[in-house]
Amino acid sequence: MRSILIFLLVSLLETHAIISPPNALLEISAEIFNNWRDTRKKFMDSMKHPMGLPHFNCSRPILDSATSVHQLHPSQIDVIAALGDSVTVAQAAKSSSIFEILEQYPGISFVTGDDVTLNEQSTLINMFQKFSPRVKGGSSDRIRKFYDFNFAVPGSFSYELPDQAKKLVKTLKRRLGTDNSKKWKLVNIFIGHNDLCQFCNNETLHGPETFGNAIRSTLFIIQSDIPNVFVNIMPPINVQIHSQAHQVSPFCELSHKKTCPCIFELDKKDYKKIKEKFDEQLREITNEFNEKNNDSNDFAVVIAPAMDLKSIPLLDNKPNVGLLALDCFHLSPIAHDVAAKQIWKGLFEPIQSKTITNQTSVGFDRFVCPPTECSFLRTSKNSVDCEPPKNFRFLPILPESSTVGMNMPSFLVPAFFLMGSVLILLFVRASFRRPSSEFSDERQYLLLPMRRADLNDNIF
Ligand SMILES: *[C@@H]1O[C@H](CO)[C@@H](O)[C@H](O)[C@H]1NC(C)=O
Numbered sequence: 001m002r003s004i005l006i007f008l009l010v011s012l013l014e015t016h017a018i019i020s021p022p023n024a025l026l027e028i029s030a031e032i033f034n035n036w037r038d039t040r041k042k043f044m045d046s047m048k049h050p051m052g053l054p055h056f057n058c059s060r061p062i063l064d065s066a067t068s069v070h071q072l073h074p075s076q077i078d079v080i081a082a083l084g085d086s087v088t089v090a091q092a093a094k095s096s097s098i099f100e101i102l103e104q105y106p107g108i109s110f111v112t113g114d115d116v117t118l119n120e121q122s123t124l125i126n127m128f129q130k131f132s133p134r135v136k137g138g139s140s141d142r143i144r145k146f147y148d149f150n151f152a153v154p155g156s157f158s159y160e161l162p163d164q165a166k167k168l169v170k171t172l173k174r175r176l177g178t179d180n181s182k183k184w185k186l187v188n189i190f191i192g193h194n195d196l197c198q199f200c201n202n203e204t205l206h207g208p209e210t211f212g213n214a215i216r217s218t219l220f221i222i223q224s225d226i227p228n229v230f231v232n233i234m235p236p237i238n239v240q241i242h243s244q245a246h247q248v249s250p251f252c253e254l255s256h257k258k259t260c261p262c263i264f265e266l267d268k269k270d271y272k273k274i275k276e277k278f279d280e281q282l283r284e285i286t287n288e289f290n291e292k293n294n295d296s297n298d299f300a301v302v303i304a305p306a307m308d309l310k311s312i313p314l315l316d317n318k319p320n321v322g323l324l325a326l327d328c329f330h331l332s333p334i335a336h337d338v339a340a341k342q343i344w345k346g347l348f349e350p351i352q353s354k355t356i357t358n359q360t361s362v363g364f365d366r367f368v369c370p371p372t373e374c375s376f377l378r379t380s381k382n383s384v385d386c387e388p389p390k391n392f393r394f395l396p397i398l399p400e401s402s403t404v405g406m407n408m409p410s411f412l413v414p415a416f417f418l419m420g421s422v423l424i425l426l427f428v429r430a431s432f433r434r435p436s437s438e439f440s441d442e443r444q445y446l447l448l449p450m451r452r453a454d455l456n457d458n459i460f
């Protein structure tokens, strides 16, 4: 990486080419890049998207550990895990210069991002933390990159997914020990973008059947080796919609030529067809698993279509590139915030009527509390008939305490207000949030040296 950076610097000084990797496949003038950066910033500034959630006032039930995946409340989730590609580790999300576009920012990932509190940016884990304060799985890049239960790897194709699942299984066994059989896990899966970007180069290797087989093997591993698990699978975004950004900036076109070549080879219709086949695989396989596990109370898999965008949402009638990262490919922090809220909301929608974010609904759909009529994560069974367990009691709504670390036991909260020292607060909060014993040696080992996406890799 260092050598690439130096090379970039040198080429910037000498030739005005701002991205010029050694193979010189992508040469972009400083002017094009700067225009793109400014345009994107204008979109971001004019979005007025409310980040995070300033007032959390959902009621929280007091429940024993869940006995069935069909009666699973967010407060009963103990671990949030993620499998997938670079979108899930928030590649490029916070990049502010060309030198950072290959960085990952797992701390703000819409699934496991734990560097942000809910009143800064929503992520699935910080929403779950409000109900289940001790939930594990948060990832961070505050001091060093820390992935915890986020097993997504940038550049992954779907056929690499089963390996991620195996690592998850191993880590759960090691970290939870005998508790593994009691704790409830939510596993979020978001994969297939690299397959869609490379489909035209090998229709077998990156085709729907390979995708389907990978999902099937992955679910099989999860179902056999992870007790008490709710699997949330997001269909891949149709990468073809990225070409809408080409009308906003030539940078996007140049960047996509390198990172998602097939959107130049195949047209909208082709992509519609391919994407339908991917989606069909997903439907068939999830049905297959839910039928096979019809009598099981400890496994369920659900398709989460909330972010299955049909086009880039508009802002002033133009594709809203403020939702894209500086590489014009990945998601910006705003998009991670939207994704988290939409996926969260979808968890409580019956499987047959889940909503999909569209051009007009981005930003307008707000965070929802688990609905009182059925506050469980919806599965194929409770989507038909949602029966509450006996003894369902609610805690009173607490006053907002989100300036205090979310993992802090509530009995400590008054003490902190008394102390009133921001420095002490931050210090203690940091140690609460990331006790060093919680760091997964295995995960660090597996990722170091970390596999970096570089411009020759698949960008997703
Ligand atoms: C939560 O707070 C918002 C804003 O103050 C309010 O509109 C909403 O009704 C409240 N919800 C509940 C369940 O109290």
Ligand SMILES: *[C@@H]1O[C@H](CO)[C@@H](O)[C@H](O)[C@H]1NC(C)=O
Binding pocket: 201, 202, 203, 204, 205
């Ligand atoms: C596509 O990938 C498969 C599996 O790796 C390989 O056997 C086949 O030769 C590839 N086809 C082309 C045209 O590269």
Ligand SMILES: *[C@@H]1O[C@H](CO)[C@@H](O)[C@H](O)[C@H]1NC(C)=O
Binding pocket: 291, 294, 295
């Ligand atoms: C699953 O089991 C229920 C009864 O528990 C039954 O009514 C339903 O038809 C079964 N579904 C499938 C797909 O087998």
Ligand SMILES: *[C@@H]1O[C@H](CO)[C@@H](O)[C@H](O)[C@H]1NC(C)=O
Binding pocket: 355, 356, 357, 358, 359, 360, 361, 365
């Ligand atoms: C967009 O989504 C919103 C909220 O889910 C929905 O009310 C609206 O009908 C959708 N619009 C279109 C054009 O699908």
